[in-house]
Amino acid sequence: MSTRRLLNLVFQLRQESSFVAKITGSQRISFADERLMDIPEALTGQAHPVRQAIARAEKQRAMEPKRAAALRKAKARRAVSRR
Numbered sequence: 001m002s003t004r005r006l007l008n009l010v011f012q013l014r015q016e017s018s019f020v021a022k023i024t025g026s027q028r029i030s031f032a033d034e035r036l037m038d039i040p041e042a043l044t045g046q047a048h049p050v051r052q053a054i055a056r057a058e059k060q061r062a063m064e065p066k067r068a069a070a071l072r073k074a075k076a077r078r079a080v081s082r083r
Helices: 002-009 018-024 031-044 049-081
Strands: none
Touching: 031 049
């Protein structure tokens, strides 16, 4: 299979496919799922639990590099103080 054929197949994948979700770092939520989550949100005035989980996961993903940097910095500080 040629690279062109492979890319053509990939571009035709749905947004909620596992491959696209993994590559883009997004959740596997379709347009229909989004609209279905809007119904309880409109009725209750609160965010749907799935949206809350997605927001927490995105926040954690954004904080991961900062957390790793802080851990490296603390480890370096401990190494210097032990000398």
